[in-house]
Amino acid sequence: MSNVFQLHASNPGGFTRMDNDLYGALIRADLSGRELRVALAIHRQTAGYNVPSARIAASYIAEMANIHREDVSRIIGELLRQRVIYREGGSKAPIGVSPANEWRIDAKNNRKTTTKKEPQCGVSTTSLVAFPPHNKDTNTSTTSDEVVVDAERQPDASPEKVSRTKQDACPHRAIVDLYHEILAELPGVALINKTRIQHLQSRWREHEAHRDLAFWREYFESVKASNFLMGKVEGRFGTKPFRASFDWLIAPRNFVKVVEGNYNA
Template sequence: MSNVIQLKSAGGFTRMDNDLYEALIGADLSGRELRVALAVHRLTSGYNKDAVKVAALYIAKMMYSDEEKAASERANVSRAINSLIRQRVLFRDGGSRDPITFLPRNEWKIDHKSTVLKTTHCVEKVHATVSKITHIKDINTNLTADAVVAAVASTSEVSESEPEQQGTPEPDQPAQAKADRIPYSRIAEIYNTVCGEKLPKCLKLSTKRKNLIKGCWNLEINGLHPFRKGEFWTAYFTDCLTNKHWTGDNERGWTADIEFLTRQDKVLKVLEAL
C-alpha cells in the first residue's frame, strides 16, 4: 500500500503566496512563532481576507485540540504574537482587539542568536560551544510555561546577577541563595532595549527603582517566580508597549517609565490581561 496521501479537491485548499511561503521557511522563528504565523495565514488567506481580528485563545485552540492545554498556552501564544509584531512579520495597528496581517518580507526584522563559550568539567576541562538564548522565541517550545519558569534556578541570568548585599558572608553564615541575587543592571538593560524607543530610558537605578524591581523578582504566582527569568522580562515589557495610553496616546502626552511598569499593581494588570 502506498504511503502517499492523495489530495482531494473536495477538502479545500488554502493558497499561499510563494514569497511568503519561502520567507517563513527561511525565517529563524521558534516553533511556536511559526505555528502562530501559519494560523494567522489560515485565518486571512484561507478566508480571502487581508487581515483578521483574532484572540490569542482562539489561535491556541487551533494549535492544541485539548481545551485545558489551549487555555494554559494562551499567554505563550499572546507573547508569540507580540514577538512576531515586534519582528515586523505581523502588523497590528492598535491593541489585541484590532485586525492583524502580514507585512512584506523586506520589512521583517528577525532576531538572531549569539554564541558564547562555556567550559564543562569532568575528569578534564573541555571547551564546548553552546548557544546563548537572546530572546524568548528561542525557548524550547515543547516546554510548558510553568516548566520554563521552574528552570530559573539554573539559568545564567541568575548566576551572573548582582547581589542585593555586597560583601563576603561570615564563615558561620550560609552563602546567599541564588534566588536572593537580583540582576538589576541586566533588567534595566532589557527595559532600555525593548522600550527605549517609545518610553524614557532608564539612566540610573535609584533605590526606589531597585525596590520596585525586587518586588517583581519576588512576586510569586501559583508557586512560581516568573520574573526570575530574563526572557520573561523581555516578554513583559513587550506586552506593556501594547497599551497605547502608556506609550503616549493620551491627552497629556504622558508616557510610562521603568518605575511605573514595575509597580506591582501594573504588573498584575498586564499579566491578568494575557
C-alpha cells in the same frame, strides 16, 4: 502509494495558497516552534479566506495551535515585536502576516561551535592503551604541605559561572537613564529601590530579547507614541487622564500589555 494529491477548486477539503517567498522565509525563520504555529494559524485565517488581515480571537488561535490562551497572547506580542505579524490598530484590531523583508527576528540559535579538546594523555601508536600524563604536563599548583592540586578543579575557575553571572546582571541604572531620556514628561525615578530592582531583573531575565538595551529603548519609545500612556487622553466623565509611571511600566501584567499593545486607549 503516492502522498501527493492534485488540488482543484472543486476539492471539498479546500486548500490555502501560500506565496513561495513567504513559504521559504518561514522555513528559514529562526522562530520557536510555538511562534511558528501561531504565525501559521494567523496565515490560515487570513490567506485562507483571501484577506490580508482579519480579527482573530486569541482563544481561536489557541484552539487551532493547541496552545494555552495566555501563552498565545504572549506569543502574539513577540511576533508583533519581531514584525512577523502586524495589527491595524489596537489590541482588538485586525491582524495579518507582514512581508518577510520587514521581519526583525531575534537570533536564537547562536551557539558558538568549539573545537574538541585533545585528551591530556599519551596514546601509543601501536596499541589502544592510553597512558596517564606526566605530572609535569598537568596544570597544577602546590600547597604548603607539598600536596599537588589540580588548578582546573578549583571552584573559582569556572567560566560558566562567570558568563552566567554577567548574562543575568541587569543594568538597572542604564534602563532608568533611558526612561528619563525618552519619557521626560512622565514622573521621574529618584530612587532605585529593592522592589524596582526586582521588577527590572525579572523583566530582564524572562526573555532573551529583553536582555538588550535596544529593546528597552524601543519599549519606552512605544510608550511615548501612545497618547493614552502619556496622559494626553481625557478620562471618562471628566476624570483626570491616566498617565503611566516607571513602576507601572515595569510591573509584570502592565509590561505584557504595553508590549502587546493591549491596554485601554
